[in-house]
Amino acid sequence: MKPLPSVAFVNVSQLLQFVDRLVVERTGKHLDDVQRAVVEGTWERQTYDDIAQKCYVTKNHVGDVGAELWQLLSEILGEDIKKTNFRSSLERVYIESSDNSNIYHINGSNNNFCPTQISNQLSPRNKLYETDINTQSTSHYRDLTVAPQIINFYARQSEIQTLSNSISNDNTRLISVLGLSGIGKTTLVKRFVDLNLQEFELMIWRSLRFPKPLELFVNDLLNSCKQEAKETLDDKLKQLLDVLTDKKCLIILDDVHNIFATTQLAGQYQTEYQDYQNFFTMMAEVEHQSHVILISQEQCAEMECLDEELYPIKCLDLSDLDDVAILKGTGLKNEDSWLKLINLYEGNPVYLKSIAILIKKIFDGEVAEFLGDNSLIITKDMQYNFHQLFKRISPIEQQLVLELSKFDQPVSREYLKQSLDLSSMDLINGLQSLQQRYLVRKIKEDKILFKLSSVFQEYVKNCCLNLQP
Known part of the structure; x- marks a missing residue:
């Protein structure tokens, strides 16, 4: 085996593409979301605790995923890969295919992970991959490295049609797909992308799970567009708009809520990401022929x-x-x-996956027996996620949530005003913010009422009532 020259990864996207290809060649499976988070976070020298908080899992779970991933990469590369040496090892890594002695490298000119042909010994699988790359013309370039692989897709045909109409018929330049964590936002958008691969000259999928300043983000987009970034941010934005005007492009930004501030009302930008506000406004207001889809757990004014x-x-x-x-x-x-189980857990696929595991382990899969207990169980995974969410919301929202959790029936704004020591402004802004996070629903009866998400309410009743905001 001949070592490769030192590899300089221009961005995290290239690194993910490289590691994903290594894993696919060995296991036949792409990196999952947590594995991607471990790779990204480790490359950026984050702790497992930081990574866990970003992707709403436990620190121990991230550690287990990391240990398995380092072991797998060690086996693939023939050297001891650890969290501590991951960066240095990946810069000098080399690999020889077990089937045909193909050596792989990063092609910095097009961000694609390409095999170097040795003789004519390509396996059928690698021939297919090579053909896919060679036939991907500059008029149909797709950078979907960090996009998830969709296995199952359920009952969202009307939403798919809405996306299609907004883009194809209404020429909507900025689209936001919003909802609670786990409700299927990313799955929906990826399904739309899979169905419309040939409709766009350029497709780019990016995650803001680990956000970067806008200028670095625009540099990344221009790199994918095969553009050499200019000096100032204004010039770079003009470059990007020229591309979006010249070509029909689709840019997807997932996990947008990570650029918003914690302990503030929904949609308030962190100081270091304030420039994104102008970027989103520009994408909507400046005329071009392309489209940007934002995926987020909370709404901001630009959405x-x-x-x-x-x-x-x-x-x-x-x-x-x-x-x-x-x-x-x-x-x-x-x-x-x-x-009945689906309705109890608000039709949230992530909640249902978690509770299905519990029912199999404790009730031997008997749903009727589980429901017979007449209790809404909050699993440890749900508790962890809700704990992170409760810490994220503002003190005003925490007060509202704690009060709303006491009632199984919807509550009026007038009652909340009498019960809480909040000004009218704080009360109204807090209710609006909770709606923008999809934690509170507005119900129209004789008067306007407000109802907390039932699953989140159960968590608050059991875990948070002794807390003081």
Whole structure:
């Protein structure tokens, strides 16, 4: 085996593409979300605790995923890979294919992970990959390295149609896909992308799970567009707009909520990411033929529009799923009880996955027996995620959540005003912010009422009532 020259990764996207290809060649599977987070975070010298908080899992889980990934890379590369030497090792890594002695390297000119042909010994799998790269013309370039692989897709056909209409018929330049964590936002957008690969000359998928300042982010986009970035941020934005005007492009930004501040009302930008506000506004207001999709757990002002006919902005709020197909393949029994279970957990696929595991382990898969206890169980994974969410919201919202959690029925704004020591401004802004986080629903009856998400409410009742905001 001949060592490769030192590899300089221009950005995290190239690194992920490189590691993902190594893993695919060995296991046949792409990196999952937590593995990607471990690779990104380790490259950026973050702790496992930092990584865990970013992707809403436990520190121990991140440690286990990291240990397995380092072991796998050690086996692939034939050297001892650890968290401490990951960066240095990947810069000088080399690999020889077990099938055909192909040596792999990063091609910095096009951000693609390409095999170097040795003789004519390419396996059928590698021939297919080489053909895919060679036939990807400059008029149809796709950078979807960090996009997730979709295995199952449920009951979102109307939302797919809404996305298609917004882009194809209404020429909407800025679209936000919004909803609670786990409701299926990323899955929906990836499904749309898979169905429309040939509709765009350029596709770029980026995650803001570990956000970077806008200038570095624009540099990354220009790199994917095969543009040499100019000096100033203004010039770079002009470059990017020229590309979006010249070509029909689709840019997807996932995990946008990570650029918003914690302990503040929803949609307030962190100081270091304030420039994104102008970027999103520019994407919507400046005329071009391309489209930007924002995926977020909370809404900001740039994602809202009072008149979608006048402004090229669209908000797509994802509601609960009520398709029993969500539970297919889980090994659960009593299919006639599945819909009741789905409704109990608000049709959230992530909640349902977590509770399905618990039902299999404790109730031997008997859904009817689980439901017979007449209690809404919050699993340890849900508790962890809700704990992170409760810490994220503002003190005003925490007060509202704690009060709303006491009632199973919707509550009026007038009652909340009497019960809480909040000004009218704080009360109204707090309720709006909780709606922008999809934690509170507005219900129209004789008067306007407000209801906390039932699953989140159960967590608050059991875990937070003794807390003082």
